[in-house]
Amino acid sequence: GQQVMQIPQYQHVQEGEDFTTYCNSSTTLSNIQWYKQRPGGHPVFLIQLVKSGEVKKQKRLTFQFGEAKKNSSLHITATQTTDVGTYFCAAVIQGAQKLVFGQGTRLTINP
Amino acid sequence: EPEVTQTPSHQVTQMGQEVILRCVPISNHLYFYWYRQILGQKVEFLVSFYNNEISEKSEIFDDQFSVERPDGSNFTLKIRSTKLEDSAMYFCASRRRYLAGYTDTQYFGPGTRLTVL
Numbered sequence: 001g002q003q004v005m006q007i008p009q010y011q012h013v014q015e016g017e018d019f020t021t022y023c024n025s026s027t028t029l030s031n032i033q034w035y036k037q038r039p040g041g042h043p044v045f046l047i048q049l050v051k052s053g054e055v056k057k058q059k060r061l062t063f064q065f066g067e068a069k070k071n072s073s074l075h076i077t078a079t080q081t082t083d084v085g086t087y088f089c090a091a092v093i094q095g096a097q098k099l100v101f102g103q104g105t106r107l108t109i110n111p
Numbered sequence: 112e113p114e115v116t117q118t119p120s121h122q123v124t125q126m127g128q129e130v131i132l133r134c135v136p137i138s139n140h141l142y143f144y145w146y147r148q149i150l151g152q153k154v155e156f157l158v159s160f161y162n163n164e165i166s167e168k169s170e171i172f173d174d175q176f177s178v179e180r181p182d183g184s185n186f187t188l189k190i191r192s193t194k195l196e197d198s199a200m201y202f203c204a205s206r207r208r209y210l211a212g213y214t215d216t217q218y219f220g221p222g223t224r225l226t227v228l
Contacts, residue, residue, distance in 0.1 A: 033216075042202055042219045043154060088154065098144065098167055099217060101154040 004091045006102030014110050019076040021105035023089035031092050032072045033099065034063060038085040046074075048092075081109050113137045115220035117203050123226045124193055132188045132223045134203030142206040143186045144217065145178065147171070147199040154202065160186065193227045200224050 006023045013019055023032065031050040035043035047056055049065035049072060056063045062075045076083055086106045090099040116135045124130050136143050145157040158168040160178055168176075177189045186205075190197055203220040 042222050045216045045218070048216070090154075098156045098159050098169075099146075099154075100156065103153045 004089060004100055004102040006089055006105060008105055009103060010106050010108070012108045012110065013079055015081060016078050019079050019083070019107055021074050021087050021089075021107075023072045023102050025070050025091060028069050029072075029091045030069075032065060033090045033092060034072075034074055035088045035090060035101075036085050037088065037104070041085075043088060046087075076107075079107070079109050081111050083107060084109050115203055115205055115218050117201075117220040117223050119223060120221065121224045121226070123228065126195055126227055127192050130190050130193055130225065132190075132201050132203075132225070134186045134188070134205075134220055135184050136186055136203065136205030137207075137218055138184070140205035140207050140218075142166075142208070143178075143180070144204040144206070145188045146202045146204060146219075148202065148222075149199045157188075157201075190225075193225075195227050198225055198227045 004023055004025050006021060011019055031048055033048045034046040036046055037043045047063050049056060049063055052069050053067045054065040060077045064073045066072060072089055074087055084107060086104040088104045089102040092099060115137055118133045122130055141161060143160040146154050147157055148154045155171060156169050158172045158178055159166045163180060175191045179187045186203060188201060200222045202222045204217040206217045
């Protein structure tokens with residue numbers, strides 16, 4: 001079945017440092033979504049990328065979709081303590097539109 | 112803002128017992144999903160439901176699982192005979208519609224934590 005690999009599994013940074021998480025798939029993705037899950041919370045939709053090479057920004061967050069539509073990244077500039085949580089990428093599978101999640105990257109921040 | 116709701120927030124049950132997890136999707140949504148997340152692991156797809164029938168299910172969703180939309184608002188997940196390994200957070204999600212070439216956002220509920228003893 002569809003697999004989405006996400007690295008790193010954990011990332012600990014000092015507040016103010018940047019953070020990046022990466023997702024890779026062996027197959028071409030139609031689109032990819034990113035979710036944030038706070039500790040004890042549920043996944044919250046952040047963004048969807050559809051086009052090859054697409055780049056989207058949300059304040060300090062930058063999302064990229066690779067040219068081959070097989071990889072994606074999320075970059076946070078100048079992290080804040082409110083950024084703490086686990087960031088998941090999720091590939092959208094056509095048809096039933098189910099989401100196949102990556103393993104997630106858990107971000108912790110030292111204030 | 113409309114949201115997906117789930118009840119109960121936490122369910123504790125004995126192995127072999129039946130449990131029903133309840134979800135109320137967003138009212139104008141047409142596609143419904145169940146996912147589960149074992150503690151510390153990734154979110155896994157269980158089943159999708161559209162037009163009063165299952166549209167897709169994963170390997171996890173075996174004969175012990177069933178879903179139902181008994182009325183116009185509720186969407187339930189039943190586990191007939193729970194096992195220890197069913198302990199997880201179960202998330203319901205809903206989506207408005209599908210347009211060719213475009214994927215609607217899935218909105219997740221807060222989850223039900225199922226503990227099987």
